[in-house]
């Protein structure tokens with residue numbers, strides 16, 4: 001096999017090879033070297049308006065793409081908001097109480113509502129405590145819409161009058 005020629009190259013010092021392809025750095029002090037490194041790593045891609053408004057993530061994409069991304073972000077936020085503040089129980093409770101309040105009631109009369117302990121087809125059952133006596137009870141919260149839809153009002157009236 002023919003030997004590979006290494007014209008113009010000196011023998012490696014101490015067996016260590018050097019990459020001589022890059023031009024030598026002309027810096028005499030550490031500060032000069034740092035400023036040269038900063039200049040080299042500066043962005044070369046032209047920055048659009050978005051970056052100037054502090055929106056660097058959208059700096060190198062088109063206006064149409066930016067709008068699409070913003071829409072996606074908004075819908076993600078909406079889903080998160082819905083999960084946190086509009087759980088099934090809360091919707092049911094608002095229907096049952098007949099109000100359009102966005103806050104969930106923590107009290108029903110003298111009862112302080114606690115965690116949900118069961119769920120049926122038309123109702124949720126929550127743990128509650130009588131704030132006067134401390135007596136624990138189970139409170140059934142009916143889904144008004146479902147009760148009306150299935151014409152169960154009479155049944156509900158009968159069962160509550162028995163209790």
Ligand SMILES: Nc1ncnc2c1ncn2[C@@H]1O[C@H](COP(=O)(O)OP(=O)(O)OP(=O)(O)O)[C@@H](O)[C@H]1O
Nearest residue numbers: 117118119120121122123124125126137138139140
């Ligand atoms: N007094 C109670 N104490 C403790 N848990 C209860 C009480 N009443 C109901 N639960 C719990 O709540 C769940 C839902 O009760 P609910 O009466 O609404 O429905 P269900 O009769 O069990 O079911 P469905 O309405 O679908 O026939 C029950 O399965 C039970 O686990």
